[in-house]
Amino acid sequence: MVGSRAAVRLACAILLTATLAACGARSGADRTQNLEGFTPEQIFERGEYELSQSRADDAAWYFAEVERLYPYSNWAKRALIMQAFSFHSGKDYPESRAAAQRYIDFYPTDEDAAYAQYLLALSYYDQIDEVGRDQGLTFQALQALRTVIEVYPDSEYATSAILKFDLAFDHLAGKEMEIGRYYLRRDHFTAAINRFRVVVEDFQTTTHTAEALHRLVEAYLSLGLVNEAQTAGAILGFNYQSTEWYERSYKLLTSRGLDLKDRGNNWLSQIYRQSIKGEWL
Secondary structure, three states, rough: HHHHHHHHHHHHHHHHHHHHHHHOOOOOOOOOOOOOOOOOOHHHHHHHHHHHOOOOOHHHHHHHHHHHHOOHHHHHHHHHHHHHHHHOOOOOOOHHHHHHHHHHOOOOOOOHHHHHHHHHHHHOOOOOOOOOOOOHHHHHHHHHHHHHHHHHHOOOHHHHHHHHHHHHHHHHHHHHHHHHHHHHHHOOOOHHHHHHHHHHHHHOOOHHHHHHHHHHHHHHOOOOHHHHHHOOOOOOOOOOOHHHHHHHHHHHHOOOOOOOOOOOOHHHHHHHHHHHHOOOO
C-alpha cells in the first residue's frame, strides 16, 4: 500500500511537470492558471524558462508566485532576487528597484544581498542615457553604487560598481559643462564661470577638467579679468600640458601678450598652489 501511494505521488509530480512544460510551449504566461498544486521548484523553473524565451515580465510573474505561495521557503528568497533580475532585464526599473530593495530589507546578510544592491544601483544607472536629461537619476545611481563599494567591498560586484561610479560622476560633470557652454555662447560669462568652477572644484578627477579650465580662460578674458585667465592657463600648463585645451589656452593668452602664470590671489591661485605642492583640493 505504501508503495502504491508513493507511485501515485510520483505520477502526480510527473503530470504537474508535464503541465508546466506544455504551458511553456505556448507564448507567454497564463496568469489565470492556478499554481497552488505545483511545487516551488516547478514554478521557479517555469520562471527560468520564460527568461530563456526573453519574456522577462512573465518570468517575474512566476517568480512572484513562488514568493506568494511559499513565502517562508528558500525558494521564495531565490525567487525574489530573480524577480529583481527579471524586471531589470525587461527594463522595468521601478519594479526591479522595489524587488531588490525588498531582498536587501529581508535578507541583509545573505550572500546575494550584494547582488541585490548592485541591481538596485543598475536600475538607476541604466537610465542614464544622455547628458541632457535630468540628473536626479545620476545622483541616485551614485549613492547606490557607493553603497555597493562601501558595504560590499569584497564582492564580485565592487569593481564594476567603481567603474560605473566613475562614469556616472563624469556624466554629472558633463552636464555642468553643457550648461556652462550654453551660457558662454550667449555671453553670460558670470553664469558660465560658475558652472566651470563647479567642474574644477568638485569634479576634478573627471575627463572634463581640462576643458573647464580652458573655458574659464575664455570667460575671464571676455570679462577683462586677466589674472584669473592667466592662472587658469597656468593650471592647464601644470596638469594638462599634453591636451588640446592647453594648446588652445596657450594660443589665446600669448596672442594677447599674456603668460600662463599664477597671478593675483583668487580661487584659482589657491588651486594652482595646491597643484604645485602635489595636492589637488
